[in-house]
Amino acid sequence: MIDSHIHADTRPFEDFEAMAVSGIREAVTCAHDPLEMLSSDVVMAHFRRILKVDPHRAALNGLKLHTALGVHPRAIPHDYMKVLEELPELLSDPSVVAVGEIGLDSGSETEMNVFIEQLRIADETDRRVIVHTPRSGKEEITPLIADLLSQHIDERRAVIEHVNMDVIPLLIESDFMLGLTVQPEKLTPQEAVQILKEYGTDRFVLNSDMSSSPSDPLSVPRTVHRMRISGFGEGDIMRVSEKNIRKFLKIKN
Template identity: 50%
Template sequence: MIDAHIHADCRTYEDFETMAIAGIESAITLAHDPMRMTTSAVVLDHFHRILENDFKRAGNNGITLKAALGLHPRSICPDYRIVLRKLPWFLDQEEVIAIGEIGLETASDLEREVFRTQLQMADELDMKVAVHTPRQNKREITIKTLSIIDGNIDPARVVVDHVDSSIIDLMADFEGMLGITVQPQKMTPNEAVELLEMTFQDYGPERFMLDSDMSSSPSDPLSVPKTVHRLKLAGWDDKKIEMLSKDNAANFYGF
């Protein structure tokens, strides 16, 4: 199994052991806002920590960790241009396979500018992109998010994450990947199965990937294995479960 969206810097060493015991072989850790990102130095130190510390903690437990780095909409510091200027160096590191987590939180003019700039960077560098959708005003902001994606990068290189029943219909014409986040306060394993059963055939089995988004928020490092278990109980065949929990993420990110 692959957990396609985590924030490893917020989790304990023991969480990685638990994940490995449950059958998670790989995970993707994304940049976010683990503290007050008041200056570019804090953001860049966050990137360094992911590359220098979290890979060791995951690897010591047998989990292959890859990274997506970028300027999260809640991490836009006053001197954010320094981060954007230095970001290509981080993206060139072997362990970094995507730009992320980027997107809109409130859809301010500044957020749109930073989001657009990073999508254009990904387009120029031929990189994949992991895009955030917020908890608040989710539908309205997702509509704006999809519009910006459409004008700046091939959607096939993008995964829109935290997709739930409130926005799934907006994805009908979107040609990218859909991240299903199973996390307390967002979606339970049973709710994830219900959403997938309603949309799996119409949207295509190769477009979905599961993740836990485990972070400092209420989280469960076993979200993906628990959802796989629920899919088995619901009668899903092994091939489809493998696509959702491993193959789609591996193919998209190039594991």
């Protein structure tokens, strides 16, 4: 299994062991907003942490971490252009598999400018993008996110995260990959299974989005377990828990 979206810098050492014991072999850790990003220096320190420190902590427990780098919409410093100027070079690190987590939260003009600029960078560097949708105002902000993505990058190169039954009907006819975040306050394993029953497994990936918010590092294996109980075959289970994200991010076996 691959947990397709986590924030490893906020989690204790023991969580990585629990994930590995449960059958998760790989995970994608994304940049986010663990601190108040008052300047580009803070953002760059965050990038260094998730590039070097957390992969080592996870590897000691048998968990391989891949990295996504980008300016989260809640982590935009006043001098964000300094970060964006450094981002193309940072993306050349072999552990980096995507630009992310980027997107919109409030939908402000600054958020949109930073989002569009990072989409340009992703397009020029041939990178996939991992895209945040907000907890509040999801139905209003998600169509704007989708429109900006469609204007600036091939839809097949973006995964829109934290989707739920309120926005899936707006996205299901697109070519985006869709991320099901199984986390307290987002989706339960049962809700994720219900979505997969209704829409199939070709377009979805599972993740825990574990962070400093209420989280369950075992939410992906719990959802896989619930899928088996609900009668899903191993092919469908493998698609949403590993194959789709491996193919999307071009992660080698």
